[in-house]
Amino acid sequence: MAVIMNERFVSERKEIGKGRQATVYLWNGFAFKVYNEGYPPQWIDFEMQVQKQISQTALPVAKYYKTDCPHIIKMDYISGVTLSEKILEGQYQHGIEDLLNLQKQIHRIDNVDLPHIRKCLEPEISGLNCAEEQKARALRFLSEIEDANTLCHLDFHPSNIISHNDMYYIIDWINARLGQPIFDYARTFVILFEAAHALAERYMELLKTSVDDMDMSQLDKAIYIMALLRTKEMGGSNTSRLLAKYGNTPSDPPFTRVNIP
Numbered sequence: 001m002a003v004i005m006n007e008r009f010v011s012e013r014k015e016i017g018k019g020r021q022a023t024v025y026l027w028n029g030f031a032f033k034v035y036n037e038g039y040p041p042q043w044i045d046f047e048m049q050v051q052k053q054i055s056q057t058a059l060p061v062a063k064y065y066k067t068d069c070p071h072i073i074k075m076d077y078i079s080g081v082t083l084s085e086k087i088l089e090g091q092y093q094h095g096i097e098d099l100l101n102l103q104k105q106i107h108r109i110d111n112v113d114l115p116h117i118r119k120c121l122e123p124e125i126s127g128l129n130c131a132e133e134q135k136a137r138a139l140r141f142l143s144e145i146e147d148a149n150t151l152c153h154l155d156f157h158p159s160n161i162i163s164h165n166d167m168y169y170i171i172d173w174i175n176a177r178l179g180q181p182i183f184d185y186a187r188t189f190v191i192l193f194e195a196a197h198a199l200a201e202r203y204m205e206l207l208k209t210s211v212d213d214m215d216m217s218q219l220d221k222a223i224y225i226m227a228l229l230r231t232k233e234m235g236g237s238n239t240s241r242l243l244a245k246y247g248n249t250p251s252d253p254p255f256t257r258v259n260i261p
């Protein structure tokens with residue numbers, strides 16, 4: 001029986017979220033992620049495989065289910081509010097602390113059957129439409145960061161965390177890879193910086209004080225890489241400012257570093 005694409009689904013579904021690639025609807029107690037027309041089906045299959053791997057861990061995540069439509073995924077529906085809403089609308093004061101504690105939980109897991117960050121980043125950087133100097137610097141930074149087999153979310157920010165009944169659930173694992181956690185921290189910082197400087201500054205303070213063996217010089221390199229890749233995704237002057245600040249290293253020609261407020 002056609003579970004998804006029938007008249008009841010189309011007429012009764014309620015939109016609960018929308019991103020660049022898909023719209024999420026609530027129907028019959030489940031969430032349904034409907035991808036835009038033309039979205040590659042192999043990428044949807046890959047997302048299903050990633051979620052299957054993550055669901056086998058002890059992390060608080062939603063389960064995914066196949067449907068009879070290749071461009072739709074059925075998911076457990078988690079009611080509640082995002083950590084973003086809790087911080088910005090509810091004036092919750094410890095949101096960034098909660099965010100980092102959850103991220104540390106993710107980084108306790110390793111050797112999940114997922115691709116490695118380094119193998120994915122190298123072709124992404126090489127294919128960027130940017131200055132050759134920037135690409136060369138990013139590839140050099142990438143080669144200088146130690147590899148690892150740690151689980152990384154790589155799109156970890158307050159809007160991908162749902163608070164329900166005093167428990168957090170982590171969503172949107174499509175970017176998950178194995179690698180050095182410093183890449184995960186760097187991407188979170190870049191995303192926070194784009195959205196709210198104060199939250200990014202608080203996050204950076206916590207990284208310096210509460211993450212064991214944090215190598216700040218390596219973090220600077222990872223931030224440069226993630227800011228450059230984010231320019232491709234989103235553009236914007238904020239990311240450019242990060243490139244200016246974090247692109248200067250002892251092995252580069254000296255220039256005046258900019259202070260980011």
